[in-house]
Amino acid sequence: xxxxxxxxxxxxxxxxxxxxxxxxxxxxxxxxxxxxxxxxxxxxxxxxxxxxxxxxxxxxxxxxxxxxxxxxxxxxxxxxxxxxxxxxxxxxxxxxxxxxxxxxxxxxxxxxxxxxxxxxxxxxxxxxxxxxxxxxxxxxxxxxxxxxxxxxxxxxxxxxxxxxxxxxxxxxxxxxxxxxxxxxxxxxxxxxxxxxxxxxxxxxxxxxxxxxxxxxxxxxxxxxxxxxxxxxxxxxxxxxxxxxxxxxxxxxxxxxxxxxxxxxxxxxxxxxxxxxxxxxxxxxxxxxxxxxxxxxxxxxxxxxxxxxxxxxxxxxxxxxxxxxxxxx
Amino acid sequence: xxxxxxxxxxxxxxxxxxxxxxxxxxxxxxxxxxxxxxxxxxxxxxxxxxxxxxxxxxxxxxxxxxxxxxxxxxxxxxxxxxxxxxxxxxxxxxxxxxxxxxxxxxxxxxxxxxxxxxxxxxxxxxxxxxxxxxxxxxxxxxxxxxxxxxxxxxxxxxxxxxxxxxxxxxxxxxxxxxxxxxxxxxxxxxxxxxxxxxxxxxxxxxxxxxxxxxxxxxxxxxxxxxxxxxxxxxxxxxxxxxxxxxxxxxxxxxxxxxxxxxxxxxxxxxxxxxxxxxxxxxxxxxxxxxxxxxxxxxxxxxxxxxxxxxxxxxxxxxxxxxxxxxxx
Numbered sequence: 001x002x003x004x005x006x007x008x009x010x011x012x013x014x015x016x017x018x019x020x021x022x023x024x025x026x027x028x029x030x031x032x033x034x035x036x037x038x039x040x041x042x043x044x045x046x047x048x049x050x051x052x053x054x055x056x057x058x059x060x061x062x063x064x065x066x067x068x069x070x071x072x073x074x075x076x077x078x079x080x081x082x083x084x085x086x087x088x089x090x091x092x093x094x095x096x097x098x099x100x101x102x103x104x105x106x107x108x109x110x111x112x113x114x115x116x117x118x119x120x121x122x123x124x125x126x127x128x129x130x131x132x133x134x135x136x137x138x139x140x141x142x143x144x145x146x147x148x149x150x151x152x153x154x155x156x157x158x159x160x161x162x163x164x165x166x167x168x169x170x171x172x173x174x175x176x177x178x179x180x181x182x183x184x185x186x187x188x189x190x191x192x193x194x195x196x197x198x199x200x201x202x203x204x205x206x207x208x209x210x211x212x213x214x215x216x217x218x219x220x221x222x223x224x225x226x227x228x229x230x231x232x233x234x235x236x237x238x239x240x241x242x243x244x245x246x247x248x249x250x251x252x253x254x255x256x257x258x259x260x261x262x263x264x265x266x267x268x269x270x271x272x273x274x275x276x277x278x279x280x281x282x283x284x285x286x287x288x289x290x291x292x293x294x295x296x297x298x299x300x301x302x303x304x305x306x307x308x309x310x311x312x313x314x315x316x317x318x319x320x321x322x323x324x325x326x327x328x
Numbered sequence: 329x330x331x332x333x334x335x336x337x338x339x340x341x342x343x344x345x346x347x348x349x350x351x352x353x354x355x356x357x358x359x360x361x362x363x364x365x366x367x368x369x370x371x372x373x374x375x376x377x378x379x380x381x382x383x384x385x386x387x388x389x390x391x392x393x394x395x396x397x398x399x400x401x402x403x404x405x406x407x408x409x410x411x412x413x414x415x416x417x418x419x420x421x422x423x424x425x426x427x428x429x430x431x432x433x434x435x436x437x438x439x440x441x442x443x444x445x446x447x448x449x450x451x452x453x454x455x456x457x458x459x460x461x462x463x464x465x466x467x468x469x470x471x472x473x474x475x476x477x478x479x480x481x482x483x484x485x486x487x488x489x490x491x492x493x494x495x496x497x498x499x500x501x502x503x504x505x506x507x508x509x510x511x512x513x514x515x516x517x518x519x520x521x522x523x524x525x526x527x528x529x530x531x532x533x534x535x536x537x538x539x540x541x542x543x544x545x546x547x548x549x550x551x552x553x554x555x556x557x558x559x560x561x562x563x564x565x566x567x568x569x570x571x572x573x574x575x576x577x578x579x580x581x582x583x584x585x586x587x588x589x590x591x592x593x594x595x596x597x598x599x600x601x602x603x604x605x606x607x608x609x610x611x612x613x614x615x616x617x618x619x620x621x622x623x624x625x626x627x628x629x630x631x632x633x634x635x636x637x638x639x640x641x642x643x644x645x646x647x648x649x650x651x652x653x654x655x656x
Contacts (some may be wrong), residue, residue: 048442063423070409072602077405081398084426088436093444098412114376116421142541217501218408219605247606274400277547278575279606 004047013041063118064300067109067125068095069215073247074077074272075242075289076124079143082293090301092119094108099125101183101216107132120300123147125318139303141296146187152309154295155189161285161317162196165239165267168283172205172265172325177201178229180209182215182241197239209235226252236264243268243275243284250282263326276320279320282326286318332375341369344626349456391446392628395425395437395453397543401571403599403617404452407471410621411450418629419448427453429544435460448628451475469624469629471624474515480631481642482623483517487603489613490524492647493567493595498532501566502655506557507536510543510569521597525567537563541573554580563593571596571603571612578652580612604648611653614646
């Protein structure tokens with residue numbers, strides 16, 4: 001079937017193409033009578049405006065891109081869900097770029113997004129050369145990533161999260177606590193978590209032990225590293241980078257016959273709906289993922305509409321104290 | 329900064345806009361000398377072709393839409409990841425539509441996708457009025473959803489999965505087995521799982537017990553239903569609709585003091601990477617999510633390129649027998 005075009009509508013309504021375009025885009029003065037005539041023709045022909053043609057003239061695409069490491073991870077799966085839902089409510093479509101935290105992938109996506117003329121980008125991925133982002137004409141906001149001074153950042157209160165997690169372990173009599181971080185070279189406010197950890201353990205006269213286990217390592221490699229840590233070091237508490245990491249420590253401890261929480265206490269970070277549902281026994285710091293999504297979408301839409309946006313928005317976190325840190 | 333346009337390139341290369349367009353789109357005969365001249369100008373001006381303009385002329389957008397219930401669910405999170413990766417490798421961008429299995433949402437998305445002139449759609453969501461899909465001019469494939477006779481369906485061997493799961497429970501001496509299904513009114517090959525269950529229990533002289541717990545119910549409501557089942561009925565085996573449902577049964581049983589696997593054996597379905605990592609104790613039927621994604625992307629690209637596509641592609645599943653069905 002041939003697509004109905006704006007020309008068919010104009011012919012049917014016996015007006016010019018320009019008039020139809022004006023009515024559809026609500027531009028310029030048009031009498032109510034003329035509007036009715038055009039809309040009647042639109043209805044009768046079941047005409048769907050071609051968004052491509054529209055965006056060619058309005059310089060808007062109503063597309064927003066989200067760059068994240070992977071929707072496989074429950075945190076990013078939930079973040080994607082909330083962002084997409086909020087954007088759809090505001091008339092935007094979301095396209096997804098799973099960068100796998102690979103700089104090459106991310107560069108390829110950024111080039112493509114430029115070609116696609118997306119209206120805006122939400123970045124929750126690796127931070128690559130600042131220059132690449134500076135050269136983009138698109139509006140950008142980031143979630144938990146420091147990109148440039150100009151790009152607004154939406155984040156959780158990571159420092160508070162680090163304090164709450166470390167104190168939860170200390171309050172449950174841990175004396176030798178390991179803090180696990182992701183890639184140290186990624187500039188992210190999540191680094192505040194280990195800063196807070198460092199301060200709290202030092203205030204309690206304890207030693208600071210920080211280990212880096214990069215997000216991109218395979219799960220097998222992560223499990224291998226964890227087992228070698230548990231076999232060679234004598235920790236009684238672990239502040240894991242996220243809940244998936246916490247669960248890997250819990251599973252490894254079980255395999256090695258280390259009792260949780262009796263011999264080892266573990267606390268995660270994120271507190272996604274899925275993890276709390278599947279593994280309610282895990283103590284964690286819950287991030288308000290729905291609020292992070294809302295903050296990012298609002299900031300981006302404000303940027304697109306030329307409004308002022310705060311450079312940093314911080315949302316509170318919450319301790320969920322459960323079986324992996326408490327002797328019941 | 330003003331965007332460099334195709335006109336600037338034409339001026340610099342001292343050729344017509346049509347010639348530049350031909351070179352960039354590899355259309356019509358162009359001498360190598362002319363090509364070099366144009367590409368040199370493109371390089372010098374650091375020109376990025378405007379994809380919107382391009383798609384306006386080529387009638388291709390290189391956009392594919394994926395309609396799924398929600399990326400929060402681990403199965404759909406992994407499916408989305410694999411589909412996006414494969415599409416990106418083939419020069420397509422993916423945009424995400426979280427329908428939440430709501431018919432109204434799905435209709436809104438379909439209207440929008442028509443306006444957006446996406447090149448194709450992958451559907452893994454609720455099946456709404458067939459008419460809505462029939463009216464679309466886009467190329468469509470589905471994953472695990474029966475839409476129309478014409479739309480190719482990519483699926484797991486659900487019947488085999490149902491047989492393997494039911495036999496696993498019977499082999500571990502279950503006599504009273506409950507089979508949990510999602511919404512019965514969704515036409516999906518997943519219905520074959522309960523068909524296989526029905527056949528296997530009947531072959532073993534056992535009674536068939538099938539209960540519907542819709543996917544869209546809140547987790548609280550699901551847990552309430554599960555607890556009331558476990559309190560009032562005397563089942564010793566549960567074939568859950570998916571792994572999340574299996575975990576809800578396991579957690580509810582734990583809360584009620586019902587020992588697993590001693591008093592109740594539970595098997596799930598899906599076997600996502602995340603669930604196998606976080607909850608390796610759960611017995612499950614593993615679907616080849618990477619193959620489902622690959623099959624769907626290949627079929628869709630073939631459709632777009634006017635090639636023949638099989639109407640049904642079935643991938644094998646695998647039993648993962650673990651602690652929730654076996655007395656160790």
